[in-house]
Amino acid sequence: MANERYGSGPRPRRKTYMIIALGLPGLLGLLAVLYMVGGPGGSAPTLGAKNYSVNVDCRVNTSGSQGTVTISGTITGDASRYSVTVEVLDAASQQRIGLQTFEVRGTTTFGGTSAAQAPIGPAGIECKIAKVA
Template sequence: MPTHEWTLADDRPGMGGPRKGRKALIAVLVIVGAIALFVVLRPFAPGLGEQGGPKLGHRTYNAKVGCQVDSSGDSGTVTIDGTISGDAPHFTVTVEVLDAATKQRLAVRTFEVRGTTKFGGTTPAQAPLGPAGIECRISKVV
């Protein structure tokens, strides 16, 4: 004959008892904690911040670049003029010169910008250039 202790126990097949509910609660808390951590750290992760201006670590910057080409035969010279401003005291700006039609890279030039907001200079470019001209873009800012 069973004892009183045996008759009060809920030992039916398939019942997990109190431990099953506790495991589910822990799993839910871990998932909620991971989501909260992601939301809190998102502004600090590169590339995951808000879609405003370009970011340099925690600093923002604004940059513009323009270029002009002088070519003859198989050689050419590109004059690059640009400005950059932001929270940092200095920047390293890399500019790519592309054929406007084919997007083929014709030249690359890196500028160290310290104590000013302007940068520029000339660089040789591969020629011949296409009929659509050239396009300059800032490919990297450090």
């Protein structure tokens, strides 16, 4: 009777080994996916990313309550086509008075004339690139 034990014997460690055996490859797979999509420590290229340099100039011509803005600009970069949106603002109030999008393909220049809301304040106008895609 001295060698009898109370309760069940030690548990087999099969479950622990099974969890480790299945969990470790799953964790490694998750880290690989995060790396490929740009998660922590990873860097994946983004679709549609373009490097560019753009300059724009605008001139306004008003007559009474009617106005036009002549926009001219250049864009250089690593893509063969761009969509450039130019926003025209009243310099004093920073209120939008015009907006135009240009499709630039096979060239580095863009430009055109757009209607503008008048009257223009005494500080003139300001052009800025709102979006490049």
